[in-house]
Amino acid sequence: MPQENTQASIQAVLENLRKLDDGQNNEVKNDVLFLKLLMDCPVVQSLARAHDTLDNKMVNPEQNNSCEIVTQILHDIHGIKSNAIAELTGILQQAHFSGVLQAHDKIAEQRSINQKYVNQFSSPPIKIPNYKNAVRMVGLSKPRNEPLGMMVAVVNHEVVVTRIIHGALVHKQGLLSVGDIIKEVNGKPVKGKPEVLKEFLNKPTPSFILKVVPSYNKPTDEMIMFVQCNYDYDATADMDIPSRDAGLSFKKRDILQIVDCSDKQWWQARFVDKSGEPKGRARLIPSPQFEERRSIKPSRSEQVIKPVCEMYKFSQNTKFDDEHTPVMYEEVCRMPEFPRKVIVVVSEDKSVASQVKWKMTELFKDVYKIPVTHSSNESLQNDRHYVVCKKEKMMVGIRSNEYLEHAEKDAHIHGLKYGSIRDVMKSKKFCLLNMASQNLKFIMNSEFMPFVVHIETHLPSSENSDTEIQTYAHMYNLTVAFSTVEESSRVIHESVQTEKSNPQWLPLSWVY
16 A cells, blocks of 8 residues: 555545544443544654565666766766756765665676566575674764764684664664674774783774674664663763673663664663654663673672571562563653543552642642542441442452552441442543552553652651652652642642653553
């Protein structure tokens, strides 16, 4: 299918979805919204373009004697005095232009040879060249104060290219590949002497020539994968990184584009700006497997002798899972603007989160609604914020995972059901919750898509509160410094209204 027709078809589907959005009930509207988000997703657009590109038929060359034609043209225009002719002669005689024509003729000739064997049973004879002693001369230009973006290592006394940074000079020029063996630099042997190569690279010389034994490794293509960082990383303090100057430092919730993950320990990534476009050249970050191994390995000062056999409390299984299943990077995609239907307020001071929640429903009663709480306390029968149930019935629901949170107080059980949240989501209001941070993982999915607000209080920090922030900070969409209940409520409301009008980065698992 031609690319124009594909894009026109996608736009037609989107127009039909916009028409369906009017006059439908809330469930249908949610489905239509999901389809619109899916069709507008950059990943879907990229897949469509990739399909169109792969579906295109191969274009056959017009001729395979371009070099002869250019030679004839130069002969015909020789002696003609004209500025245009002089400019044309200069272009046709350029080494790069001549190289392009030679490559074109070689490919065209090879394709015509292969075409002769298409309808024959036997394949054309293949000549396997001997690459063992093949060498080539590579000329590199190096602007002042700009790194080449190439890393080498000594392997069996040979200086081997081990990494090429995407977006750097060597990558842009495309003359070297990972695995190439550098024999000489400007005529000086460098075998087993990487310091000689380093000395030349540090000189202000604008260009130099390398004698290289090519590896014939195909360069890796740039990836289209975006991730959210779930931990803080300082490349300047990393003792394991191959080059601290080539490292990329980041904070929790920063968005990065991963351009190369072929290395098991060090990926290449670059930042993404507010418009969703990558910026700057790629740099090194730890791979998730490498960082997980480093993070769970205790330091010598932390190693404590423990009993060989130790009891494990089943009631602590949530804490165990949270602390020992780190997710270093979460794959995300940029989605068009849409409202998050669930707003969650969390804080180390639980009373502050509760007060802000109720204040928001008081100030903006037409915007937010709090789901009802189920309770076995019959004295709450006339309270419109509660639904009274038998204790036995609630216990059955808890065992069936119908409750997001539950607690027992004064021999009565109180709990928040998933169904109560869904009931508010079906209305035209935002569902407003306050809950413990460790329970956020139960609603971090495509059904609820919560917008999580963390209220930072001025209470004296404790080890538990610091650990909670460190563990769950990557889930917080917004952090608000607490001043007063009313002021914090207004700040959160303004942020929610702004967020729904801007494109958002969502976990890929929420979209597909």
